[in-house]
Amino acid sequence: MSNTSLFTSESVSEGHPDKVADQISDGILDAILTEDPKARVACETMINTGMIVLSGEITTSAKIEYNEIAREVVNEIGYNHSDMGFDYESCAVLVALDKQSPDIAQGVDEGRGLDPNQGAGDQGLMFGFAVNETDVLMPAPITLAQRLTQRQSIVRNDGTLPWLRPDAKSQVTLRYEGTQPVGLDAVVLSTQHDEDISQKDLEEAIREEVLKPVLPEEWVTKDTKFHINPTGRFVIGGPVGDCGLTGRKIIVDTYGGMGRHGGGAFSGKDPSKVDRSAAYAGRYVAKNVVAAGLADRCEVQLSYAIGVAEPTSVRVETFGTAKISEDKLEQIVRDNFDLRPKGIVNMLDLLRPIYKKTAAYGHFGRTEDDITWEKTDKADALRKAAGI
Amino acid sequence: MSNTSLFTSESVSEGHPDKVADQISDGILDAILTEDPKARVACETMINTGMIVLSGEITTSAKIEYNEIAREVVNEIGYNHSDMGFDYESCAVLVALDKQSPDIAQGVDEGRGLDPNQGAGDQGLMFGFAVNETDVLMPAPITLAQRLTQRQSIVRNDGTLPWLRPDAKSQVTLRYEGTQPVGLDAVVLSTQHDEDISQKDLEEAIREEVLKPVLPEEWVTKDTKFHINPTGRFVIGGPVGDCGLTGRKIIVDTYGGMGRHGGGAFSGKDPSKVDRSAAYAGRYVAKNVVAAGLADRCEVQLSYAIGVAEPTSVRVETFGTAKISEDKLEQIVRDNFDLRPKGIVNMLDLLRPIYKKTAAYGHFGRTEDDITWEKTDKADALRKAAGI
């Protein structure tokens, strides 16, 4: 990398159709976990003009009004009138859910299948990442991108800009000198809006009420490029403008492309699915390593075989920023974190209905109290183990 | 990274439900492009027990039998009888397609909207990657993982192992010394099968007919761990065992997690969508840089604003392996590749019906003649520009 370089990340608001799908899937997951923490859930949502389809595999004793939950999630987001292009009350909801395959279940259940422990719910690879670029130990570009779309939601909901509609996207290109972010090269902000606001008024309002409150002043220069609603018109939006599917914003959900990704989606999946739980564990490990001061940047890769409890691989990479040998660091990680599926669920207390809120504005870098994988409560133990 | 480290990648076969969805979406795209190369296509598929749902946004003059194409794709893959759990003839096909939003279209069409050029079909970030680890300049783990699932398909279709069924997954953990892959740490292979084959016979046959022909002998040691059908039973498979969605195997589609990912999916999208076309262009750039000998490993990040032709950012990273300065390399890339949406379409001749085959076994590292983004025909020009 040359000494000066650019890095770009993007985010979308809670009204983006893929995120609507994610929130419906996780809304259903939460409703099920509230009644039946041992349920097996893989809930996929498709949403398009006038229609929501729920599919996937769910095995539970809970009595769930799938239809009602889906409608309520859409209502909360704000698609509540056909003038908006989508109305939670009058849309169709098709429910085409199946049960978990008995062949998978016997491999995953504790005490059944070839491995007597609780096997991983699927094979797969997952990455966790942390870097000391921000207070939440997340990369700066995704952090700013998320804050922009969150800010759009705030000024839409508190009435500051009443002509805003739920669908929005942001994109932030930061200039780095070496590994330090030093300035804003370009910002893209597209937001859905009512018919009767002009492009000029919209641009000005977005600049004042969305961009200025979020973007660090010292990073904005005369060379910073702004693209505000660059298509010139974004009245049609949400599920009518673009079909939404669960699991289609996996880079927005994680590190904005800065850390690597194993490919597994999160929303709608109960924590027996390592795609979700092991990605959370990977973040927890990486964040604690950085919080402990053992590295400035840390990426953890985990992988699993379906039906098998022990991870098939554990890799800790620090990109040359480790304060102790990486072999030692890997050993410390293995000693201090139980990375079998059941160990992760216990360590992070994952059998709770905490998922719907994670389905917008990122699963990582969050500060709510029940987001256990963001806690740095292992940092002391790691420091001690490292002899620091 | 410590000197010895593990890296894991996975692949899935053409019968995996997410890949079935990808192939249906790209089968429809190809049918449309055959008749109407200027069509706008964003086709999303959901497939589950007894049902295929087609959704998304399509604007075309072509007359398409959506229903028939979807059924034929499923038939070719081999889900052709209810004994298999899914039958292409008797399943439901729901078609819920809409047109491209006129607000998006006016921003993307050449000569309309705020930018008079053909604007990008969406905002977003895309990565291209290449590394001289294999002859196709792809990372070794994903290459082996893809060859394993491809091999499963070959021995299923040529009758060698007639009890195989279409759904399969592979996973390969390689041991690296520094940046060189040196051995196989673990291999996972799960394949769907007929009822009447025992776990023991299956294991032996998979070892002989799938693993041995693919895995480099010199990398297999007595410590290599093999997990063959680790759940112990995989008769139920395909869309009945797991709901499939378009765009849910984006890491299998690309670099197996070794290169980074911007999050955009490929299948079902015509090349005005930069999620697809710019990711192909990124690969083309990175591969030509490595083929030219200007770096051993190259990652390109591009980003776009919707409705705007010029990329909002271009970043070339070589992880310290560049033979010339990275600033110069970035300039050479800018001078030799037109990275505006229309430039990419022309450069790579993308308005052809070539996409269905890309929807299984990876979009990169392919050797077919019409896969233009894998050609190294710019290497000479790059070398010349670099003065080598």
Ligand SMILES: C[S@@+](CC[C@H](N)C(=O)[O-])C[C@H]1O[C@@H](n2cnc3c(N)ncnc32)[C@H](O)[C@@H]1O
């Ligand atoms: C551009 S659409 C993706 C392409 C779309 N499927 C198509 O067929 O054209 C992706 C996202 O862009 C945003 N979007 C929709 N309409 C837009 C417009 N007119 N201007 C800017 N952004 C828009 C929405 O957040 C939408 O979900």
Ligand SMILES: C[S@@+](CC[C@H](N)C(=O)[O-])C[C@H]1O[C@@H](n2cnc3c(N)ncnc32)[C@H](O)[C@@H]1O
């Ligand atoms: C395990 S499923 C994902 C989880 C699933 N949605 C659930 O609810 O349990 C993912 C993939 O694993 C493979 N698979 C399905 N059944 C399997 C079995 N019995 N043993 C091993 N792999 C299986 C198929 O390729 C399937 O698409």
